[in-house]
Amino acid sequence: MHQPLLDVRNLSVRFQTAGAPVIAVDNISFSVSQGEVLGVVGESGSGKSQTFMALGGLLASNGETTGEALLEGHDLLALSDRELDHIRGQKISYIFQDPMTALNPFRSVAAQMTELLRLHRGLGQARARTEALRLLERVRVPDARRRLDAYPHELSGGMRQRVMIAMALSNQPRLLIADEPTTALDVTVQIQVLDILDELRREENLAVVLITHDMGVVARLAHRIMVVYAGTIAEEGEAEDVLLRPSHPYTAGLLASMPDLAAPLTQLQPIRGYPPDGRKARIGCMFAPRCFKVQPVCRDVTPALEARVSRQRQACHFPLEPRDTAIAGGAS
């Protein structure tokens, strides 16, 4: 395997609050390569977004980060604000869930796009406008010439998200971080936007991090999947392995909680209980209180992330064998 583009080692993120500090991300390590889509799956509060906000220096002001995040040799977490600005402007782009709040409602698409192109690539006004048009066409905005002069409220949700993707491309990034990029979109539009992301990945050799709660989204696009629970990686491996032969009871439970139109209709088997509070002490496996395979050791000893029973790595003392997965009602 070639050198990863992004190599994150022992990353932790904590937030100071009036009470106990909240640990959002607890000592996680992972990497992303060029031309690869890494799917990051987790529920609200799992730390999946904060992990990647930390890399771009985008945490709230009470956030603290430790660890290393090497992007082509630069440690993003050790850079000064100015250096980070430079690297971010050259190499990293973000796409967020809600394009309406990310776009400035008072400025036309052209004004917002040319501003970025002038800033990041030093283009003059006329060339910036030509480039903006090319980028809109690149993300298959129909009638792009007319839409260039539109204001955000004149565009549908799907078109706004395409504009956001076009803007994210304006600095010619190496790493694209897409945080729930299709969650706010209707189903018929969602699949179009996902396929644009995949096309860009292929043609521009981008590394894409796809953060989502939707197993269907990662099933379509991701090469590798990282399942995050309570700030730790529960399971990490090839998409096929994780989705078809989940080895962590949490992954199996998530899959069994999701009805699937392509599978026969079966009774849902929800995971019992609720995710833990980030302020609680971290002892043992964080999933233990909700796990159907829990043993006494799970409550005391934190399991390491290693490959025990299968190709993928899992942080679990008692990982599922493929036959257990069927019992847990996991992959169909």
Add this chain to the structure above:
Amino acid sequence: MTTGMEGLEVDALSITYPIGQGPFRPRLELKAVREVSLSIAPGKTLGVVGESGCGKSTLARGILRLQRPDGGTVRWNGQSISDLTDDEFRHVRPEMQMVFQDPLASLNPRMRVADIIAEPLVTHRPELSGSKRQALVAKAMERVGLLPDMARRFPHEFSGGQAQRIGIARAIVLEPGLLICDEAVSALDVSIRAQVLVLLEELQQTLGLAILFISHDLAVVRYIAHEVMVLYLGRVVEHAERDTLFANPKHPYTQALIGSVLSKDPEIERSHEVPRIGGELPSPIDPPSGCPFNTRCPLVQPICRQTMPALVVQPDGSQVACHVVEAQKAA
């Protein structure tokens, strides 16, 4: 007028929003719901699906008289509630309850959980003694899986899933016959959503609830609903038994919706052909003439641009509004 039918019956309901009112603006109309008919028997769930802006939520508001319809009737247990005065309707309203999408936003942050759940009792059954009321609240909390010691807490102390349980407890405390769930599980995390879906199934069995389940998530609707209705620009384009609709969708829009749903199985998903459905939802203020779906339909014919197709009963019992489906039957 009364009929013998138990449960909810809606006949040709239409709702229009006037917009652009003002001295210098043209008066426009947004026809949000057009001649929608449906019925739900006790113990049954009707799923209503469609994209944003298709009129799903307006339909719910029209049934509960939160929005005044400009045509059609709504009957509950055979009694027309459309002609009732507000005072008369107040006696029927406890029978019909609603669960909303955003559980935390729909709970008063300054009230304790027990008081939130008790509020419908205070409004609709003021004759109850305090202890009787407490007993009913405790029963509702138990039914939705909330622990007794949570009664004194405030909404912000709960996660989204628990907050939605509070919202459901409030909706069932009056033991209603009809529950309208408007995207009630959409904001919940996957593991919590499954819990709430299973809870709704259990409550339906215990209480014999008729459920109107509005959602954009087709996989969830297939799981929970017995019958499914597909709306497009305020009109019913297809209405069928759950298994018929998902096994054999007939309207091109239903086919496109079902064909766009992602599977969690990567082997299926990687070879998933994307349905050829052009463009996006047209403006409901200025809908296309003829069939509302003609601007995006892959099978569009000249007649589709001229005449609105009627909702026709098919041999398998489903109802479909599509010229092309009719032409294929004739051929």
